[in-house]
Amino acid sequence: MSSLSRSSWGHVYDNLGVTLLDVAHGAIDVDQQIGGVVIHDPVDEPSYPPHAIVLAIGIQDAEELAALATMAGLQDAVAIVVRAAAALPEVVTEAAEKAGVAILSLPRGATWTQLAALLRSVLAEDDIGHTPAESLGGLPSGDLFAVANAIAALVDAPITIEDRSSRVLAFSGGQEDADSSRVETIIGRQVPERYARALAELGVFRHLYRNDLPIIINPMDLGQGVTTQRVAIAVRAGDELLGSIWAAMDGPLTPERTATLQDAAKLVALHLLRVRAGEDAERRLRTELVSRAIEGGAEARDALERLGLSGQRVCVAAATLAPVPEGETRSDQDVIADRERLADALALNLSAVQRGAAVALVVDTVYGILPTADAAAEERAAHLAEDFLQRVDTRLPALIGIGQPAESVAEISRSRVQARRVLRVLSEHPGRRRVARLAEVETESLLLELRDLRASRGDISSTELTRLIEYDTRNDSQLVVTLAAWLDSFGDVKSAAAASFVHPNTFRYRLRRVIEVSGINLDDPDQRFAAMLELRTRRI
Template sequence: MSTHPARGLSRVLDDLGPSLLDLLLGDPASVTGIGGVGIHDPHDEQHYPERAVVLGVGVHGTEETARLMRSLTGVGAAALVVRGPVDTADLEAVAEETGIALLALTRGASWAQLAAMLRTLLSEGDVGGTDEQTLGGVPAGDLFALANAIATLLDAPITIEDRRSRILAFSGRQDEADPARVASILARRVPERYLRLHEEHGVFKELYRTDRPVHIPPPTLGDEVALPRVAIAVRAGDEVLGSVWAALREPLTEEREEAFKEAAKLVALHMLRFRAGADAENRLRADLVTTALEGGPGAVAALGRLGLADEPLLVLAMGLGATSATGGDHARRAAERQRLASALAVHLTAVQPRS
């Protein structure tokens, strides 16, 4: 396995949790310099990258997990991922003893999905690397390229939508669809009248209940002419990220239905990568705010990049109360901090859009 540049567990959790990973034990801020991904195989000699995140495929129970954590100290592993649920009560002492962070693969997520996302994330910015990262042969996070690939696969125009029916990306050939699709593309979201129809007919309930493509008859709205749809939910573990919709003139063959199902798994990887890019923008903004608050020569430039230079400012600070620093607390506090930050951001943006 190749060695990757230094990455921290906090960054991994920011980008992949809670869709794929849950922190069980350990302080993510102290786990830095992650070198790559390793897969545990009890029947083969192990060669892990330096400071690896080890995937404990097939590891079950407290005793087996503790034994593996202790053995990983000899190879310098940084973290171990096991399939949840995990009883952490008897593992806290082991985590303290070994210094290895323990994470759980989210219920419903696949090891292959996690390995692909970890390798993509940890390989960003490889020294001397000039090749663009790809997932399934498509540039990572390029949902438009992926939509076109699926459109070719199904021979139908495609949209990729989030949970709120906002259009994240669409393929070419939308002129072959119908006025409903054109209206959705122009507004970058599905019109309310069509959403109401789908809700009345239980489309979303069925869509999020199954991992198979769902066939939707054309909506009836006055004199509008519409095509049938086939849609499939996009999942990362138990989290529904969104859906993919195809406007069809002919029913899908059995082979194309299977291809559509497999394509949805690839869309999940790209949507996670796409979301990671948005998270990176948020991290940059947080870094600029920190620089501005610290003062010094970089403060003025940071305020300029934030669009807040030469204006009166009011600084509000919010924090969580002190608590013990056990592994479980780190996970709970990280989740609570994120919830509070999001709620405060929504409130401040409503009051002052430039907040």
């Protein structure tokens, strides 16, 4: 369907159909143009662009979904995307038919964030598809610094171009003519926290989210260090906010300056889309190749060839975010952003110290394929991982597991499995260590797998250990702890008593109670081993 418009349903389905989207009810004309993506919010009704695709995130109630279908029809939407289910309720399909909207399903396992990003990326291709790749508005494509300088010349004021998180993407010359706060922003490539907080309290960001007109910020409202008036305008691509333009200029916001900033915002949007389209395409390709390479199978050899790793001895490293400390919470959006930051940071670090390394975020884990020519491959990979985690420190707490060296496709797949096993052990014991190789945690890994096996088969605890646990619960005693300490000390009462912080005589008395209550024969090596194994799996 190469002849289809890039913003048509046919083009969207060519790119995302089968994998991410399926038609659950109704039909859509392949030539139907898509005007944008809307995330349904029952609290704050969003604005609908013409012929939108509506994401019904978190809606499971049939009546609520039927009401949304009716509303979408009134807003001239094309389709509603719901989480895939066995069958759609009749009340929903009837409402969709009356409203003239289709129902699309998103399969389980795929995230709404992925879908929204990919939909917008596919639809944004049309915004950049008619301009030669080498230039946009007479400026080099994606050269935001050239764009900032051009805008600065037009409005006669120093300019910064910032993303949605107030990070400085590019800036013009002449920043020293503004004030000390602007210089601080340029040096840190980020709006300082105190100014960002003041802007939020003033409602500046709320205005940028909702309007396409410039807003004036009085320097007196921002605090010390700001002496020059700020003028900001949002940068959008359709219904998506990409960032903003900030001018440090005094004087009135004349109609000419307003028109210039509005035109500049459109030009910056094209450049940002061009940059993002290139980065997204490269990122998706790298992710696909790394995923194929570590999964094994028929396509792994070709993926390794394209990554430049064919025939090389490699290690697979797997990284994930460290568990959140008890009492703290982290939103899904923050988790997704931190995973992407972790992938980017690891890729940048390895590219500087390990030539040829390939890194990608695959689902929820960052994988790295590291070429290793020497015999101490695992040690070197672990050293690189430790060095990386020290660099990111508490800003991006993470865990990294190292698989064993591999050469063949099958061995690389096995190295990936090993790295994942190590990661699981590290996640089960947060704080003990941040980097490990399989040889260092293999016992813990096997115990975890044994615990999973017991749970999957529905195995129950031994009668002897169950009696001890029930006795401890009723009498607030320490018999299970006593048995575990004795087994860990290989029957040495003095060592076990010291580990339990009790007198040896007290420990001997408790041990006799263990035998009386449970009925376990501690002279039988098989019973000792069974008790130790069960206690270990419970402890894991």
